[in-house]
Amino acid sequence: MRILHTSDWHIGRTFHGHSTIGNLRTVLAALAAEVRERSVDVVVVAGDIFDSATPSAEAYTVLEAAVVALREAGASVVLTSGNHDSATRLGFMSRFSGLAGVHVVTRQEQHSVPITISDEFGPVHFYGIPYLEPALLRHHYPDVPLKNHEQVLGFVMDRIRADLADRGGRSVVLSHCFAVGVEPSDVERDITSGGIDYVPLSVFDGPDYVALGHIHGRSMLSERVRYSGAPLHYSFSEASKPRGGWLVDLNADGLSTVEWVDLPVPRALSVIAGSLDEILADAAHATIEDHWLSVILTDQVRPLDGMRKLQARFGHCVTLEHRPAVTADATETTYAERVRARTDAEIVSGFLEFVRNGIGPNELETDILSSVLTEVALGEADEPTAQPEKTRVSPTAARRTVDSLAEVDA
Structure with a gap:
C-alpha cells in the first residue's frame, strides 16, 4: 500500500x-x-x-x-x-x-x-x-x-x-x-x-x-x-x-x-539585510523581486518611508525591521542631568541624537532649529512676564521645530 x-x-x-x-x-x-x-x-x-x-x-x-x-x-x-x-x-x-x-x-x-x-x-x-x-x-x-x-x-x-x-x-x-x-x-x-x-x-x-x-x-x-x-x-x-x-x-x-x-512553492520567501540605499540599488536582488520579502535595514538612523520605498521595487515586501549596524552608546545619566546648564538648541539637538541613534541635526536642520528658537525667544520677549534668561522651548515651539525637521527629512 x-x-x-x-x-x-x-x-x-x-x-x-x-x-x-x-x-x-x-x-x-x-x-x-x-x-x-x-x-x-x-x-x-x-x-x-x-x-x-x-x-x-x-x-x-x-x-x-x-x-x-x-x-x-x-x-x-x-x-x-x-x-x-x-x-x-x-x-x-x-x-x-x-x-x-x-x-x-x-x-x-x-x-x-x-x-x-x-x-x-x-x-x-x-x-x-x-x-x-x-x-x-x-x-x-x-x-x-x-x-x-x-x-x-x-x-x-x-x-x-x-x-x-x-x-x-x-x-x-x-x-x-x-x-x-x-x-x-x-x-x-x-x-x-x-x-x-x-x-x-x-x-x-x-x-x-x-x-x-x-x-x-x-x-x-x-x-x-x-x-x-x-x-x-x-x-x-x-x-x-x-x-x-x-x-x-x-x-x-x-x-x-x-x-x-x-510540492511547488507558489511564492518563495527571502530575508535580506543592508542599508535602504544598498538594497534598492543592488541589481543582484532582481531574482527576489517577486518573493515574499522580509527586510532588515542596517542604516544608523531609521529611514523615513522605508516600507513604501521598498515596496516600490519589491511588491511583496511584508516585514521591515530596523537593526542598525552602528549603535550609539547608551547613557546612564538622567534627563535632568542631560539638560542641566544647556541651551534650548543643545537640548533639542541632544534629543535628536537620542532618538536617532547618535545622529544629531544636520546643517539644514540646525538652521531651521536656530530660526524657530529665535522666533520663540523674540515672541516671549514682548510679553510682560517674559524671562529670556530662563526661556525654555514651549510645547507649541517644540512641535513646530519637530514638524520643520520632519519636512526636511521628507
Whole structure:
C-alpha cells in the first residue's frame, strides 16, 4: 500500500495580512497530481485542516475541492482534527463522507476504532487520533491520570496497541502533538504548557508508521515516526525548509520505504539585510523581486518611508525591521542631568541624537532649529512676564521645530 503523509493545511490562514487561499489551492492541486502520478492509495492529513475553529465559507470550498481531487486521483483520504480545528465543524457529516472514501476523525472515542483499508497483502488499520485536550478527555476516564499530553497519548496508544493485537495486520497512526526531539518554529500554537506536554517518542511504539502533525517543517524522529510539515510557508523562519509530504510504502511485513515528495512553492520567501540605499540599488536582488520579502535595514538612523520605498521595487515586501549596524552608546545619566546648564538648541539637538541613534541635526536642520528658537525667544520677549534668561522651548515651539525637521527629512 502506498500512503502520502501530509498535515497542517491551515486553510484560511493569512501571511502578514495577505490571503494564502490562492497559493494553497495551487499546492493542493499539485498534491492531487502527485497522488495520480504515483498511484497513491491513501492520503493522510494529520490535523489542522483549517486555521480557525470558525472557518469561512471559502475555506470549506477549498477543502471540498481538495478532497474531491484526491478521490478522483484514486486515493482514499483520512483526516484528523488538530488544535486549530473545531472538531464539531470539521466532523460534520463525517459518517456520510466516510461512505465516499473520505474519513474524518474528530471525536475522542474514535481513536481506538480504526479505518481499515485493504490491499493485496491484507488489511491496513488507520488509527486517527484527533487532538485531545487533557482537560476535556479526563472526565471520560475518571480512574486514569490524564493531566498532560504524554499521559493522554500514552493511554490512547495503549488502547490502540490492544485493539491491534486483537485485529492483527499492519497499522498507521495519525497524531497531532509536540514530540520530543523536534524543533518547532515561530508559527505553531504552543500546546506544551511550558514544556511539560512534549510527548516521548516511545509513546508511539508499535505501529508500522506514525504520521505526525503540528510542526510546520518536515522532520524524521525515527524511520517510522515523522512530521510532514505544512504545504505552504507560513513564517520567514521556514524560508529555507522544503514543502511537500512523505511517500510511505507498506509491504506484506510492514514499513518498506519512505521518500520525500516535493510540492511547488507558489511564492518563495527571502530575508535580506543592508542599508535602504544598498538594497534598492543592488541589481543582484532582481531574482527576489517577486518573493515574499522580509527586510532588515542596517542604516544608523531609521529611514523615513522605508516600507513604501521598498515596496516600490519589491511588491511583496511584508516585514521591515530596523537593526542598525552602528549603535550609539547608551547613557546612564538622567534627563535632568542631560539638560542641566544647556541651551534650548543643545537640548533639542541632544534629543535628536537620542532618538536617532547618535545622529544629531544636520546643517539644514540646525538652521531651521536656530530660526524657530529665535522666533520663540523674540515672541516671549514682548510679553510682560517674559524671562529670556530662563526661556525654555514651549510645547507649541517644540512641535513646530519637530514638524520643520520632519519636512526636511521628507
